[in-house]
Amino acid sequence: MDRDADVESKGVHYLIPVPAFSMYLVARSHSVDLVDLDSSSILHTFETEPMQPRTLRHIPVSRAQQTGLASLTLAYINSETGDLVAHTYLADDESDIVYSYCPTESRNGHHRPWHAPRQITRHVENPGKWEALSSGSIVGVRRKRQPSANGDAVSKHAANGINEPWEAWVINHLENSGDFETRTLDCPPQEPVLGLGKHCLDQLMISQLGPMVKLGVMSVAVGVGNIIKLVSVGHEYFDKDRDRLGPVGDMRNLMVRRRKALASARRAAY
Numbered sequence: 001m002d003r004d005a006d007v008e009s010k011g012v013h014y015l016i017p018v019p020a021f022s023m024y025l026v027a028r029s030h031s032v033d034l035v036d037l038d039s040s041s042i043l044h045t046f047e048t049e050p051m052q053p054r055t056l057r058h059i060p061v062s063r064a065q066q067t068g069l070a071s072l073t074l075a076y077i078n079s080e081t082g083d084l085v086a087h088t089y090l091a092d093d094e095s096d097i098v099y100s101y102c103p104t105e106s107r108n109g110h111h112r113p114w115h116a117p118r119q120i121t122r123h124v125e126n127p128g129k130w131e132a133l134s135s136g137s138i139v140g141v142r143r144k145r146q147p148s149a150n151g152d153a154v155s156k157h158a159a160n161g162i163n164e165p166w167e168a169w170v171i172n173h174l175e176n177s178g179d180f181e182t183r184t185l186d187c188p189p190q191e192p193v194l195g196l197g198k199h200c201l202d203q204l205m206i207s208q209l210g211p212m213v214k215l216g217v218m219s220v221a222v223g224v225g226n227i228i229k230l231v232s233v234g235h236e237y238f239d240k241d242r243d244r245l246g247p248v249g250d251m252r253n254l255m256v257r258r259r260k261a262l263a264s265a266r267r268a269a270y
Contacts, residue, residue: 011029014027014054022038023035023099023101027053028051043099043113048087049080050079052078052079056074059072059073059136061073061175063097068097068100069098069101070090071091071098071174071175073174083124084123087119088119088175090120090175091118092118099114099115122171124138124169129209131213134217135218135233136175137233138174139171139220140169140170141185144182146164166224168182169181170233209224210224
């Protein structure tokens, strides 16, 4: 059987569209195929570490005045270690692109083979809940590891107690320095959390996080006990037009309703 035609072959556990570049990703246990949407041909196969099913996320990056893909980051959970693994694929020249596609022109002859000679791989232990943002960052919320008696971090296989604090983390600038930042969420009300102030956990006794969803291009909302926390990795500007907000508007309305219900319950108590 022709390999390009065998996209739906055994071992596939996840398909992710990349509509801006007319392609999609096919995840398997140890690899990811980059597939052309129109021809169903495999442009490139990325070798990966053992991948936990359905954990693959991607960040395609393009530059102004270009119609191609400047870089691509694939992130997933290693099924053996539990670490988050992020592979960033780049061209040799910063002005070059790894994949050329112009959606306004005919497909014939206007795309070229995948070309990404450089690869940067990073690992994050104990990632907790996390998401890849279209702004080019990966953000997560996790239990903060406490040092042991000998000063070493707690083993990744050790059981974490519910009294251990929560922290937010973010990786920025994946295409070069990969700056890693953490900030505790058990903090005074005025201390900012990765660019967003007044959103701290106030020592809540919770055993695990709820779902996490992306909001805008630089923020995530995560369920923490019976509340929703918003973590931003920069200055987020939400469109005021509800119809254009989509899930962002729905989430904001949800948070408003929860605040109103809490205020009503407090007034009733008094």
